[in-house]
Amino acid sequence: MPRFLCAVLAVILTVLVDRAVEAADAGPLPADLKAQIFRYLDSADTDEATRTLQSMLSDPDVTIDQAVRIIQTERVYPPQPTGTLPAERIDVRGRAYHLALFIPLTYQPAKEYGLVVCLHGAGFTGEAYLERWQARLGGEYVLVCPTVPMGAWFTRGAEEVVLATIRSVQRRYHIDPDRIFLTGMSNGGIGVWVIGMHHAPLFAGLAPMASGLDDVLLPFLANLRSTPVYIIHGAKDEVMPVELSRSITNELTKLGYPFVYREHDREHPMAGGHYFPKEELPELVHWFNAQRRNPLPTTVTVVREASHLQPFGWVRIDATDPIAAFSEDLISKRDDLIKRREYARLDASIVGPNRIEVQVDRVQRYSIFLNEQLIDSSKPLVVLTNGQVSFEGVVTSSLETLLRQARLRQDSRQLFPIHLAIQVRKQP
Template sequence: MSTIRIVIAVIVGGFLFKTSAIPQYFQVGPQVETFYSEIDDSEQPFALYLPENFDPEKPYPLVVMLHGAMSNHRLALRRVFGKTNLPGESDAEASRYFPQWEDVDYIVAAPYARGTMGYVGIPEEDVMAVIEKCRKDFNIDEDRIYLTGLSMGGGGTLYIGLSRPDVFAAIAPVCPALPFEVFDLMENGLNLPIAIFQGGADPVVRPEGTRQIVDELRSLGTLVEYYEYPGVHHDSWANAYANGNIFKWFDGVRRNPFPDRVRFATKWYKYSGAYWVTIDKLTPGTLARIDAEFTDMNQVNVETDNLEAFSLNLKGHPRFNSRQLLSVTIDGQELISSPGFNHAFRKEAGKWISERFIAGVKEKKKGLEGPLSQVVTSRHVYVYGTLNAQGPEEIEIRKKMAEKAADFSVSFGPFYHQRSTVNPRVIADRQVTHFDKYHSNMILFGTKETNSVLAEMADELPLHLENLNDSLGLVYCYPNNGHLVVVSSGLPFWISNKDDQSSGKEIRFGGSHGALALKGMKDFLLFRNSNDNVIVEGYFEHDWTLPQNVLEKFTSNGVNVNENNE
């Protein structure tokens, strides 16, 4: 048993006193720990491994392992150490114990990530929360954090690694089932070593597709090692992780926090840059790019696409002297920036100037940019209305709609259904508290005539569905009290003509069920009969006003547009 002793320093009357808090005990070897998730105010599990001779004062490398679909954190920890199931042993049986394996001088963490939801959105936040938990509890070497995973977790490894390339020293996806969001991020791997493992006869993740990913990454300058196992099916992890292979591959690979060149692409402020480059203004939902490279001491060349402002934090970079001027050439335009560590640039009238962009109070920014799915990636609550209800039966119907939205179950064709471990609150409008209004995102169902929370903020919201016939559905997100609200009026936003899965021809991650249907939607959507039958959809402008080209479509279809948002 290893003990970490926490020391708290307290200043009393000008004197410094040190007192020991309650010691935290961490068992060496495999175990299960938890972290607190604000998404639904829950404790979430993750599997953890500490080396046999664990020393709390020593800095350790961290390996984060992501499990596949229909799996869990306990199995993932076994897999990364090369332990597959015994002959005839089911996953349920294998999850009940940790076998003996060879010790490694790594801390290893395997998030549960809510089951089978992929690794974009809520599970993505859980992965980063586990990393922060490990940083808090242990002495983690920031230049030796690694990410790996299999199948769904292999796709998550590429997505999380490429969206945050400066967090990790290297990543190692195994038979990666990719989310579509990965394909915009390929160029971000310039400074991120990647090892990809694939079965040559995999019927689930076809090797032809994985080879194309390898070729594209290599064409962009990424250092990629590719290992394909002839005749091996989807269980290529048995080969990839055998005999501690993955730890041997990670050995000696360290993150370079100051590469000479940084290339980064993103659609969102949530992923606002990497290494010494930060994107300060873009158009959320539109892919923005920056390519910044030192060409000499204190000389940087920058090329941009769909970008309005950025900054460079060069403290510690070996090719930068803070006492000298910085020459920056941006899209062919040369600027000279004053001495110092931080250098900011923005566009004005189509020209770049050396000046920092400061977002206005009601402009899109990190945490308040949309799209609709963003609302569920932090603390959120589902609110149904009780105004003007014709008795308790109608209230119950409204409640059931909100409960369905809060159900994050996922389905794989007609044969497999799994409940998720996302459990947000579902409450009536009269139960909403001050804390909910100011510390939570809210998904509000109904209209200002049926939901008192909507009625209270009616003058501040941009859209109200006035035509309450049975064929229209309106859903949009909007900032309120420093958080986001989603308004869902008329037909629920998950109603889709694609709900019939009887054919079993495609695997669907619950895309038409409840709040999971928000994934892939923009800031607003007005539809008739089905969310496939779009009347108008799009993004709000940077100041959260509506684009002029959508106003007539809203007003001619029974939606009242607040004049402050025209």
């Protein structure tokens, strides 16, 4: 047999053996562990979740790899209602909110679907937006339109409703976590900006319409480094002047971030230029179809005020110098810290194999969350903060870290068994 052919056969045999070994190592997953993991992730009872977690951590046979495989591949979606569901509800902090949903009639639990979350304007409800959207989304998206009083999407309560809505739909229907979109009109568009900027790693894209931002919020646009935006605004809008969107696009241009800006001249007989022309929908849906979230970008930028110190992708600001703090409706307070836009900022980049460089401003302590897709945990890791080495060594993976972060984030594509806490040295 020719040497070349022998070499080819040897390579093929090696690959087949390696795959067989990997399959053997993976093995079947224990059914009771699957039940425990999803009970822990889904339980609204904190005590039950704690007991379930301790049970898993006390079992020496439970591994990180098993938990990752279960979370990413083993969730079962039972049959659910399809079609138009205009009168669903969700409870947030003891208060009921209405949801209107459209589930494709061809929905199959084994298939992943995109999710479009639509926020209504003042004087409307979520149900009012169903008809316009459902005919144009086709069979590839689940549509959910929550309702909050007065369309006040810029409040902390409304922010919680949006996040709870997404999680509720994800548990019932098979949603692709890399194809979640947030869109809204007028007040709903303001909510898209405010919620989307604070929770940018959750979304594949944002689509605000006929809306804008107060200038004290413009620094938070930096959070959209990996979250593209599609903006629609009427040139003749007298309710939300078009200059609001123009100023935002100027800021996004300075940042070098991706966005699409559609400015139209159409007018509605009743609303004038302050409306969303149905003619704009096909291009927007086409844009949705082209977007996929990158759940683990190698560069992350996060700007925070004091009331939003939750994880942002694989980083989290934990403690800061005195900075601005928003009130319950997020922007009503106008103290000097807000007027001066005194926020904390962190920029983190994985610049090479197992080397992370971080720049911070007004940050005293922060966390990095890692997995094997971001680093090689068997080799030393170097972290530099403002040019100084703040960590050098081998990191440790933890099943507890993985599970706690999985419950907190509810995102099967952002699983982190490594948590590194960094204290920022004061500059001399």
